[in-house]
Every structure is written in structure tokens, then in C-alpha cells.
Amino acid sequence: MINVTLVGTGGMLPLPDRWLASMWLEYNGKACLIDCGEGTQIAINQHKLKLSHLDILLITHTHADHISGLPGLLLSLGNCGKTDTLKIYSHEGIKHIIRQLLCICPVLPFEIEIHELPLNEISHFMWNDIVIFSMPLDHSINCLGYSFVLNRKPIFAPEKAKSLGIDVKYWKQLHSGESVTIGNRTITSNMVTAESRPPIKVTYISDTRYFTDLADFAANSDLLVCEGMYGDDEYIEKMKEKGHMVFSQSAEIAKKSNSKDLWLTHYSPALTNPDDYAKNIRSIFKNTTISRDGESIILK
Ligand SMILES: [Zn+2]
Numbered sequence: 001m002i003n004v005t006l007v008g009t010g011g012m013l014p015l016p017d018r019w020l021a022s023m024w025l026e027y028n029g030k031a032c033l034i035d036c037g038e039g040t041q042i043a044i045n046q047h048k049l050k051l052s053h054l055d056i057l058l059i060t061h062t063h064a065d066h067i068s069g070l071p072g073l074l075l076s077l078g079n080c081g082k083t084d085t086l087k088i089y090s091h092e093g094i095k096h097i098i099r100q101l102l103c104i105c106p107v108l109p110f111e112i113e114i115h116e117l118p119l120n121e122i123s124h125f126m127w128n129d130i131v132i133f134s135m136p137l138d139h140s141i142n143c144l145g146y147s148f149v150l151n152r153k154p155i156f157a158p159e160k161a162k163s164l165g166i167d168v169k170y171w172k173q174l175h176s177g178e179s180v181t182i183g184n185r186t187i188t189s190n191m192v193t194a195e196s197r198p199p200i201k202v203t204y205i206s207d208t209r210y211f212t213d214l215a216d217f218a219a220n221s222d223l224l225v226c227e228g229m230y231g232d233d234e235y236i237e238k239m240k241e242k243g244h245m246v247f248s249q250s251a252e253i254a255k256k257s258n259s260k261d262l263w264l265t266h267y268s269p270a271l272t273n274p275d276d277y278a279k280n281i282r283s284i285f286k287n288t289t290i291s292r293d294g295e296s297i298i299l300k
């Protein structure tokens with residue numbers, strides 16, 4: 001089961017009631033954080049997430065609202081007892097920027113490994129049984145979107161196990177994918193499970209202009225977290241110039257990608273009441289949530 005929490009939902013500047021856009025994804029006691037603008041470690045604490053569980057950090061891009069909180073986050077991590085290596089993933093060319101930020105926190109009780117991901121293609125790597133995909137976005141500077149895909153275990157079919165005369169003590173082992181040998185018979189997992197289920201998929205897209213490939217990248221997401229700077233379509237052209245989207249464009253991506261749920265994030269500081277646009281946006285994509293900081297879901 002995956003726990004997803006929006007640590008913050010703001011763009012550009014942190015506000016008294018809105019931290020900067022950042023997402024926490026936890027599985028098996030290990031957490032992945034996307035982005036760390038100013039004060040992200042405080043927001044993590046406020047949402048009662050355990051900073052000590054942080055295992056990897058993904059950075060979308062190097063605008064301050066997505067990375068300027070890195071030194072503070074690392075110092076807080078050191079303070080909560082982290083000693084194992086922290087892996088940071090982002091796009092090609094980011095190493096020297098991270099190294100510069102590390103100048104103000106030169107002594108940490110853990111190692112940092114920086115992994116650069118390509119800017120000309122979709123790539124993927126494994127973390128914690130989850131495949132993480134990265135995709136270049138279309139922002140004013142280099143930027144990556146991320147997608148998390150976790151295969152669901154097939155549902156156990158007790159009637160099949162019973163019909164094969166398999167003792168209950170072997171069921172858990174078989175459901176975990178292992179085979180068991182009973183007498184001269186070998187029972188494999190697929191003999192006692194129902195048909196397979198689609199994987200759990202979570203996609204995070206911020207910051208970017210609208211382009212059609214975004215829907216392919218987000219295809220069949222259980223949860224699509226997507227930027228929307230403004231709720232009003234009158235800002236479409238202005239946001240395009242700046243490398244951003246408005247709510248209706250995010251809703252289009254959710255619809256075209258056949259996603260189950262859309263959470264909006266990365267609101268402009270000038271957008272004081274994003275809820276005003278809820279009805280309009282839900283007419284494009286019904287399962288839209290005008291997210292607030294701390295928005296949380298458990299996906300099974
Ligand atoms: Zn931003």
C-alpha cells in the first residue's frame with residue numbers, strides 16, 4: 001500500500017497557509033520526496049510524516065520554489081539521525097547546482113549520491129519495488145515529471161487452494177509469489193491466485209506548459225498530481241509564456257490519460273481561493289480535487 005501526501009501546494013512563494021509544492025510517497029516504511037522548496041521540512045513535520053523514513057529525493061527542476069529548501073531539509077535529516085545514503089535524482093546537469101547548495105551544509109552524517117536523468121527521453125529506475133519513470137517537461141528551464149508504478153499482487157483465491165488440498169500454513173508464502181513443495185508436488189503462486197490486477201500508478205507533473213505527450217505519460221494513473229497556476233482560462237496565454245498551465249488544461253490531461261483521480265497543485269500566490277473553480281473544472285474531469293496542503297490518500 002502506497003501513502004501519498006501533498007506536503008505543499010503553492011507555486012513561487014510559501015504563504016502562511018500554503019507551503020511550496022511537494023509530494024511525499026511512502027511504501028514499505030521508505031519514503032520518496034518530490035521537491036523541497038523553502039520550509040519543506042517544516043511542512044513534513046506538520047503533516048506528521050516521518051522525516052527519518054526519507055530514502056530518496058526527486059527534484060523536478062532548479063527554480064527556487066522547488067529546490068531552495070534543500071540545505072535545511074538535509075540538516076533536519078541529519079538531526080533526526082539519518083546515517084544511510086540519501087539518493088537524489090534529477091535531470092542532467094544538476095550536480096553542480098546541488099553541490100553549490102551543499103556548501104552551506106558541508107558536514108552531514110550521511111552520504112549523498114546524485115543521479116542525473118536524461119533530458120531527451122523517458123527513462124526509468126527501480127526504487128523499493130516501484131518503477132519510477134521520468135519524462136522531460138516543457139518549462140522555462142529543464143524540468144522532469146515523474147511517474148511511480150507498483151505491481152499489485154494478484155488476489156489470493158482460497159477456493160483454488162482448497163480444491164488443490166493445500167494446507168492454510170502455505171497460503172501466505174504462495175500469495176507472496178513463492179512456490180512450495182508439498183510431498184512430490186510443486187505448487188506455484190499462479191495456481192492459487194485470481195487473475196492479475198493493473199499496477200498502482202501515481203504521476204506527478206509540475207512545472208510545464210501543456211503538450212499532448214503528457215496524457216500518454218500519465219496514462220491510466222490511479223492518481224495524477226498536476227500543476228495549475230490559475231483557475232481562469234483567461235490566463236492560458238500568459239501561463240504558456242511562463243511555462244505553466246491553468247486548471248482546465250490539467251483536467252484535459254486527466255481526462256485524456258484515463259486517470260482515476262486528479263489533484264491540482266502549484267497554485268499562484270495570487271490565487272487565494274482555488275475552490276472557486278471546482279465546479280467548472282469538474283465539468284471537464286469529474287474526479288478533480290482542488291488539493292490543499294496535507295491532502296492524503298492510501299492506494300492499495
Ligand atoms: Zn514552480
Ligand SMILES: [Zn+2]
Pocket residue numbers: 061063139207
Ligand atoms: Zn518552475
